[in-house]
Amino acid sequence: MLYKGSCHCGKVAFEVEGELEGVVRCNCSICARKGALLWAVPHDKLTLVAWGDDLGRYTFGETKIAHRFCRTCGIHPFAEDTSEGGERSAYININCVIGPDPSTLSIFEFDGRAV
Structure with missing residues (x-):
């Protein structure tokens, strides 16, 4: 199924293809603060349809995940693996x-604090 989503102001918009069967709630320091519910999909199933200069990138710790956000409204619509090639994933904030x-x-509870 094809889903559409965006940040609050719409300057960062995307489409994602897949079967939405469940989501992950991560308790790491950033996901807990964002309150995101994440849907993991293969990276090639995520298509950005609007972003321009508004798509920000934030990494921390071992920088394995790039947390993406809109520089205008501040909403975090998705995150993505930072590795190149191989089996990359995108993590869609289902609230967007x-x-x-x-x-x-x-909802699967993931102990991101322990990672």
Whole structure:
């Protein structure tokens, strides 16, 4: 199924293809503060349709994940693996996707603090 989403102001917009069966709630220092519910998909299933100069990038720690955010409204619509090639993933913040009701999805609790 094709889903569409964006940041709050719409300057960063995307489409993602896949079957939404559940999400991950990570308790690492940034995900816990953002309150994101993440849907992991193969990176090639994420297509940016609007971003311009508005797409920011934040990494910390071992910089394995690039947390993407809109420089205008501050919303974090997705994150992505920083490695090149191989099996890269994108982590879609389901709260930024149009349509799905997060309260109806199964949630996997991930202990990101321990990583």
